[in-house]
Amino acid sequence: MAENNPLRILASHPGTDRLIGELSRRKLFSLAGVVGGTALLVACTPGGGSGPAGKPGPQASGGELEGSLSMYSWGDYDAPEVLSAFTKDLGPKLTVDSFGSNEELIAKLVAAKGTGGYDIIVPTGAFIPQMIQNKLLMKLNKSLIPNLSHMDPAFLGRSWDPGNDYSVCKAWGTTGFMYDTTVITRDLRTWSDFLDCAQNEASGKTSVLDDPAEITGMYYWSHGIDWNTTDNAEIDKCEDFIVNKLAPHIAAFDSYPGSGAIPQSAHALLEVWNGDARQGILASDNPEKWQWVLGSPATELWMDNWAISSSAPHPEAAHAFINFVLTPENQLKNVDYIGYHTGAKDIEQIAKDEGLEMLDLVFFSPAQLETMHDGAVNEAQERTVDIYNKAKAAAGA
Structure with a gap:
């Protein structure tokens, strides 16, 4: 690959x-x-x-x-x-x-x-x-x-x-995350920070995108792994983490929190596309409390x-x-x-x-663009969907 x-x-x-x-x-x-x-x-x-x-x-x-x-x-x-x-x-x-x-x-x-x-x-x-x-x-x-x-x-x-x-x-656009600074007081900068926070102070208050590739992507991006991997060993590790460690802490699978969850402060930590993050912050009664983070060290571009x-x-x-x-x-x-x-x-x-x-949140610097990578539909597709379904089951979604 x-x-x-x-x-x-x-x-x-x-x-x-x-x-x-x-x-x-x-x-x-x-x-x-x-x-x-x-x-x-x-x-x-x-x-x-x-x-x-x-x-x-x-x-x-x-x-x-x-x-x-x-x-x-x-x-x-x-x-x-x-x-x-x-x-x-x-x-x-x-x-x-x-x-x-x-x-x-x-x-x-x-x-x-x-x-x-x-x-x-x-x-x-x-x-x-x-x-x-x-x-x-x-x-x-x-x-x-x-x-x-x-x-x-x-x-x-x-x-x-x-x-x-x-x-x-x-x-x-691209994928990142945002968090409510009145609930999460530490500085989050990377996907590793996101995943750690989701299992700790944001447990039960975390929303992820309702998309298999985005859910597994967080694991791969945080571990420096090509998110288009077809390596079964890497996919097995991803499944174990997403299903057994992360999913029990997830409160919602929501691809469009900007039109509801963000303005309503329904969750404290959210995986989100950049444009939807902007919509949600602009619609919020207290926009200053929201912090947007471009996922790092890597993320996607579509x-x-x-x-x-x-x-x-x-x-x-x-x-x-x-x-x-x-x-x-x-x-x-x-x-x-x-x-x-x-x-x-x-x-x-x-x-x-x-x-x-x-x-x-709309336009990005050359340095930021260098961290964004395209995805692919490949032979790992069924595994990715399976991980997604198992994660939703483990989360009770």
Whole structure:
């Protein structure tokens, strides 16, 4: 297995270049049907057959927009004012459903044989090649998305879709943790600190992300182990620690504490994605008590992407939506709301000029980016999911 190498996507930064990486995100899901759906997708790919998708939907040609549009995305992942403005300005009524992992997204599309009725979908980059080969994504009519010109070229032409024929960067981010300094009085700096605190003063007051890769990742990152390891001995040690030592102290498995647990002070120690941490702190009645920590000595980096389902029933509206959200003003609103870098040109400087708050949770230094590593879906997937399920059982979740 390859070592976690320094990250490799060049992203512009005022006065410097910075390394970002071959990205992925939130990769595993506990339900057998979800894992099975992903396995089916992977199995269909090598032979280059027709794949699981059904009859392709109509293609976009710049005609009249349909009256409705559906989106299947991560939870609370767009500024509400941007979504409402789309309908107000362009007409189509928008409905949004959310998923918790790429596996869940893929499984639903596979189970429906590509006819699930969704238009806009938001997969993570690492999954896009398989989705293309299995005919789950519609080829974009880029003439209908002129606002691609507002994207930073560093976030276009990624390895999973070099021509951006099927996808456009939506946002990228990383994983860390936060803690309530009125409850936890010592200084926490590393994943080792997090894991120790969870078993001691934060016992019964700790929340972790509801994602197998993130839960096992904490162990690997804290021990200096490649979190994509397939070494059974290392995985066995991870399982013993997560299930027998950590899980009994976990109070919740929550991927979106920013919309509830953080503002409500439901837990004292939380594993969290950077944008969700920012949302939660900004919504808190006492934001000063919360301390954010970028997981160290290593953590992950992921990138999500706008894409259109191959069977999208409203392709004209879908293209119009992607074009709409790529305007500089809407990109800025989304950065402010979701707390993630959207890949737009000069967005960091624009955000600073506009006085957006807590930008240290949105934009990262080259040194910080060097600690972030991409994940992989590999033969250890079933073990990772098994550890996750055992941890939830041990925690009584």
